[in-house]
Amino acid sequence: MTIKNSYRDITVKEIDESYIGKTVKAAGWVENIRDHGGVSFLDLRDMHGVLQVVIRTPELLKEITKEASISVEGFIEKRDEETYNPKIPTGTIELEARSIVILGKVYKQLPFEIMTSRETREDVRLKYRYLDLRNSRVKENIIFRSQVISFLREKMTEMGFLEIQTPILCASSPEGARDYIVPSRKYKGKFYALPQAPQQYKQLLMVSGFDKYFQIAPCFRDEDARADRSPGEFYQLDFEMSFAEQEDVFRAGEEILGAAFEKFAPEGFEVTKAPYPVISYKQAMLEFGTDKPDLRNPLRIIDVTEFFQKCTFKPFIGKTVRAVKVHGEMTKGFHEKLLSFAVSLGMGGLGYLEVEEGLSYKGPIDKFIPEDKKGELLEKAGLAVGDTIFFIADKEERANYYAGQIRNELGSKLDLYEKNAYHFCYVNDFPMFEKDPETKQIGFTHNPFSMPQGGLKVLEEENPLDILAYQYDIVCNGIELSSGAVRNHDMQIMIKAFEIAGYDEETLKNKFGALYQAFQFGAPPHAGMAPGIDRMLMLLRGEENIREVIAFPMSGSAQDLMCGAPNDVTEKQLREVHIKVRD
Structure with a gap:
C-alpha cells in the first residue's frame, strides 16, 4: 500500500481502468518525451511500471528532460482504442497532466540510454550502475533476486532449519582460495580475515547442539572473475545438519532446490524431479570429461x-x-x-x-x-x-x-x-587428496574438513591418492551450484588427515584451534552443503554473466568502478593499523 504524501498518492502498478475519471498524483522518472504538435506525451516510469502522461499545456514541459524525477497530478482517462499499448498493463489508459513538479533535475548528459543500457560497455554500465538499474530488465533481475531469497528463507524455516548469522571478521585459515585480510588496530601485526565461507562456524554450531542451521551467507574470496563467478564476494544458501549422513543432505538439497526451481523457473521449463541422479567423480570424468556434467x-x-x-x-x-x-x-x-x-x-x-x-x-x-x-x-x-x-x-x-x-x-x-530444461545431478566420491604437479606434495583436493571414506583406518593404511571423501557437488546444466560434504568430526581423524596434507598437529591447533578443541567435547556427526545463490539466479534468469543478477557487482577486474574501490587511504589510517606500503 502506497503511503500518500506530497509527491504521490498511488504507484503506477495500482492504476487501472477503475481509476478512469479520477484525479491521481504519481511520481517517477521521465522515460521518454514525444511531441505530436500541440499535444505531447511523456512516459512516466516508477519501480512498478510505466504510465503514459498526455500534456496539452506546453508550459508544463518546461525544463523537463529524460530521466528527471517528477511528480504529476491529473486525471485518468481512457485512451483511444487505436492508441492502445498491449505491451504494458496501463496500455488502455493515460494520465492527463494538470500539474508537473520537477523533483530531481538532470544536470548532465546521460552516459547511455536507459532502455538500451544492457547494450552498453560493461565498464560504463558499472560506473553508472544506479542508472543501469533503472533499466527494466536489470531492475527485474534484482527484484527477482529478492523474491528468491525470501522464498529460500521461508522454505528453509519450514524444513526445520534455524537461521543463525556467523561472524564476518574471523581468523585467516588455509581453505583454498586467497583470503581478504583486515589489519587490526588494537593488536599490532595481527590480522582478521573475511570468511571464504562460514565453514568452521557452522561446524561449531553443530557441536553446540543446534540440529539444523542455515543462513544467506556472504562469502569473500580473492579470486579472479569468470562468467559464473563474481570476484571478491558472493552469497550462498549455507546449511548444516547434525546427526546426518550424505543421503540426508541429498534429500534436503533436492527439497529446497527443487521447490525453488519449480516456483521460479520460466514457464514451460522442465526441472529434474527428486531423487537426482548420483554420478561418481570417476564416472563423471570418464563419461563427461568434467566433474560438472551438463545432462542436457x-x-x-x-x-x-x-x-x-x-x-x-x-x-x-x-x-x-x-x-x-x-x-x-x-x-x-x-x-x-x-x-x-x-x-x-x-x-x-x-x-x-x-x-x-x-x-x-x-x-x-x-x-x-x-x-x-x-x-x-x-x-x-x-x-x-x-x-x-x-x-x-x-x-x-x-x-x-x-x-x-x-x-x-x-x-x-x-x-x-535439450531446450527449456534444468537438469540436476549429484557428483560424489571425490578423491580426498591430490598431488601438486609442481611441488609433488600431497594436499587436499577440496574441503579439508571432509570425512574420508573408511575413516582413520584408510588414512593409516591406504595410498592417500586412492582415498575417497564423503564430498559431493550439485550440478545443474553444467554449472556447479553447490559443494558439500559429510564433515570430519573426529579429532584423531582430523589430525591424521591434516598430517598427510603437510600440516602437523601444532599447525592444526594454531590454524583451526576452535575445531581442534571443540572436537574433544562430544562432536556429533554432521554434514551440509551451500548452494550458490548468484549462480541459481543466473540460471533461472537465463543470464550469461553472473554480474547481471547482482545489484552492485565488481567488474571483471575486481574493481568497484562506481565508488572507486580499491582506493588509496591516508598515511594516518595506515599508521593506525600498523601498515607500511612498500614500493
Missing part, C-alpha cells in the same frame, strides 16, 4: 583405451583414448571446423571414423584397425550406420578434458542440447 547434452564419452592398444595406430598406443559417438551426416566443412576447434584447445589432431552401409568404416584411421577387431569397436561403442565416432588420445587428465570439450562442441554445433 545426450552425448556420452566412451573409453576405448584398451581397444586401441590392440591396433597399429602409434599415436594412440600407450595413451588414454576416449571417444564420442554422434549420429548424423557431417560435411567436410564441419569436420574442418571441429578439427580447428580441437587444435585451438591444444590437441594435436582429431581422429574419426564414419560408419557406412554394411557396418564398414570410412575415415583416416580405418587402415590402422585390424579387420578382426572392427566388429569389437562396433559392439563396444554401439555403432550403427550413419554414426561418426571421434577419438581423443593423451595422458588421462588431458584426454578427459579434451573429450569433454569435444562433447560440448558437438552438442552445441549439432543443436543436441
Whole structure:
C-alpha cells in the first residue's frame, strides 16, 4: 500500500481502468518525451511500471528532460482504442497532466540510454550502475533476486532449519582460495580475515547442539572473475545438519532446490524431479570429461583405451583414448571446423571414423584397425550406420578434458542440447587428496574438513591418492551450484588427515584451534552443503554473466568502478593499523 504524501498518492502498478475519471498524483522518472504538435506525451516510469502522461499545456514541459524525477497530478482517462499499448498493463489508459513538479533535475548528459543500457560497455554500465538499474530488465533481475531469497528463507524455516548469522571478521585459515585480510588496530601485526565461507562456524554450531542451521551467507574470496563467478564476494544458501549422513543432505538439497526451481523457473521449463541422479567423480570424468556434467547434452564419452592398444595406430598406443559417438551426416566443412576447434584447445589432431552401409568404416584411421577387431569397436561403442565416432588420445587428465570439450562442441554445433530444461545431478566420491604437479606434495583436493571414506583406518593404511571423501557437488546444466560434504568430526581423524596434507598437529591447533578443541567435547556427526545463490539466479534468469543478477557487482577486474574501490587511504589510517606500503 502506497503511503500518500506530497509527491504521490498511488504507484503506477495500482492504476487501472477503475481509476478512469479520477484525479491521481504519481511520481517517477521521465522515460521518454514525444511531441505530436500541440499535444505531447511523456512516459512516466516508477519501480512498478510505466504510465503514459498526455500534456496539452506546453508550459508544463518546461525544463523537463529524460530521466528527471517528477511528480504529476491529473486525471485518468481512457485512451483511444487505436492508441492502445498491449505491451504494458496501463496500455488502455493515460494520465492527463494538470500539474508537473520537477523533483530531481538532470544536470548532465546521460552516459547511455536507459532502455538500451544492457547494450552498453560493461565498464560504463558499472560506473553508472544506479542508472543501469533503472533499466527494466536489470531492475527485474534484482527484484527477482529478492523474491528468491525470501522464498529460500521461508522454505528453509519450514524444513526445520534455524537461521543463525556467523561472524564476518574471523581468523585467516588455509581453505583454498586467497583470503581478504583486515589489519587490526588494537593488536599490532595481527590480522582478521573475511570468511571464504562460514565453514568452521557452522561446524561449531553443530557441536553446540543446534540440529539444523542455515543462513544467506556472504562469502569473500580473492579470486579472479569468470562468467559464473563474481570476484571478491558472493552469497550462498549455507546449511548444516547434525546427526546426518550424505543421503540426508541429498534429500534436503533436492527439497529446497527443487521447490525453488519449480516456483521460479520460466514457464514451460522442465526441472529434474527428486531423487537426482548420483554420478561418481570417476564416472563423471570418464563419461563427461568434467566433474560438472551438463545432462542436457545426450552425448556420452566412451573409453576405448584398451581397444586401441590392440591396433597399429602409434599415436594412440600407450595413451588414454576416449571417444564420442554422434549420429548424423557431417560435411567436410564441419569436420574442418571441429578439427580447428580441437587444435585451438591444444590437441594435436582429431581422429574419426564414419560408419557406412554394411557396418564398414570410412575415415583416416580405418587402415590402422585390424579387420578382426572392427566388429569389437562396433559392439563396444554401439555403432550403427550413419554414426561418426571421434577419438581423443593423451595422458588421462588431458584426454578427459579434451573429450569433454569435444562433447560440448558437438552438442552445441549439432543443436543436441535439450531446450527449456534444468537438469540436476549429484557428483560424489571425490578423491580426498591430490598431488601438486609442481611441488609433488600431497594436499587436499577440496574441503579439508571432509570425512574420508573408511575413516582413520584408510588414512593409516591406504595410498592417500586412492582415498575417497564423503564430498559431493550439485550440478545443474553444467554449472556447479553447490559443494558439500559429510564433515570430519573426529579429532584423531582430523589430525591424521591434516598430517598427510603437510600440516602437523601444532599447525592444526594454531590454524583451526576452535575445531581442534571443540572436537574433544562430544562432536556429533554432521554434514551440509551451500548452494550458490548468484549462480541459481543466473540460471533461472537465463543470464550469461553472473554480474547481471547482482545489484552492485565488481567488474571483471575486481574493481568497484562506481565508488572507486580499491582506493588509496591516508598515511594516518595506515599508521593506525600498523601498515607500511612498500614500493
